[in-house]
Amino acid sequence: GQQVMQIPQYQHVQEGEDFTTYCNSSTTLSNIQWYKQRPGGHPVFLIQLVKSGEVKKQKRLTFQFGEAKKNSSLHITATQTTDVGTYFCAAWGSSGGSNYKLTFGKGTLLTVNP
Amino acid sequence: DSGVTQTPKHLITATGQRVTLRCSPRSGDLSVYWYQQSLDQGLQFLIQYYNGEERAKGNILERFSAQQFPDLHSELNLSSLELGDSALYFCASSVGPGGSGEQYFGPGTRLTVT
Numbered sequence: 001g002q003q004v005m006q007i008p009q010y011q012h013v014q015e016g017e018d019f020t021t022y023c024n025s026s027t028t029l030s031n032i033q034w035y036k037q038r039p040g041g042h043p044v045f046l047i048q049l050v051k052s053g054e055v056k057k058q059k060r061l062t063f064q065f066g067e068a069k070k071n072s073s074l075h076i077t078a079t080q081t082t083d084v085g086t087y088f089c090a091a092w093g094s095s096g097g098s099n100y101k102l103t104f105g106k107g108t109l110l111t112v113n114p
Numbered sequence: 115d116s117g118v119t120q121t122p123k124h125l126i127t128a129t130g131q132r133v134t135l136r137c138s139p140r141s142g143d144l145s146v147y148w149y150q151q152s153l154d155q156g157l158q159f160l161i162q163y164y165n166g167e168e169r170a171k172g173n174i175l176e177r178f179s180a181q182q183f184p185d186l187h188s189e190l191n192l193s194s195l196e197l198g199d200s201a202l203y204f205c206a207s208s209v210g211p212g213g214s215g216e217q218y219f220g221p222g223t224r225l226t227v228t
Contacts, residue, residue: 045216
């Protein structure tokens with residue numbers, strides 16, 4: 001079945017440093033989503049990318065979808081302690097016929113030292 | 115608050131027992147998804163229901179079953195529980211049948227099997 005590989009598994013940064021997490025697939029993706037899960041919380045949708053080469057920004061967060069639609073990245077500029085959490089990429093893939101399921105990467109746990 | 119509710123928040127039970135987890139989707143959402151989150155396996159898709167019908171199946175064990183009722187709430191039944199079933203179980207909902215679009219996650223039910 002479809003798999004999305006996410007690296008790194010963990011990242012510890014000093015407040016103010018940048019952070020990037022990467023997501024890769026061996027197959028072409030129709031779209032890719034990013035979620036954030038705060039410690040003790042539930043995943044919260046951040047964004048969906050659909051087009052090849054698409055770049056979207058949300059304040060200090062920049063999301064990219066690769067030209068071949070097989071990889072994606074999330075970059076955070078000048079991290080803050082509020083950025084702490086696990087960031088997941090997720091991709092919709094076929095579950096058989098016209099049915100689909102959302103496959104999540106293992107996530108990157110970001111910790112920020114104030 | 116995502117608008118998705120899950121009960122109970124915590125559940126502690128013994129091996130061999132059976133439990134039922136309940137989920138109410140956001141108002142207007144027709145799809146309900148169930149996920150299992152454990153430290154080693156990450157966020158694993160179990161099953162999806164759309165407007166009362168099973169839509170997609172993931173890595174759901176035969177000991178587990180689910181259903182969606184006419185009022186669109188869903189229940190996940192876990193039977194013959196094993197220690198390895200201890201995990202956080204999330205329910206998510208979406209408007210459409212899947213393939214695109216965001217999912218809204220509930221706060222989760224933490225299941226501990228002793």
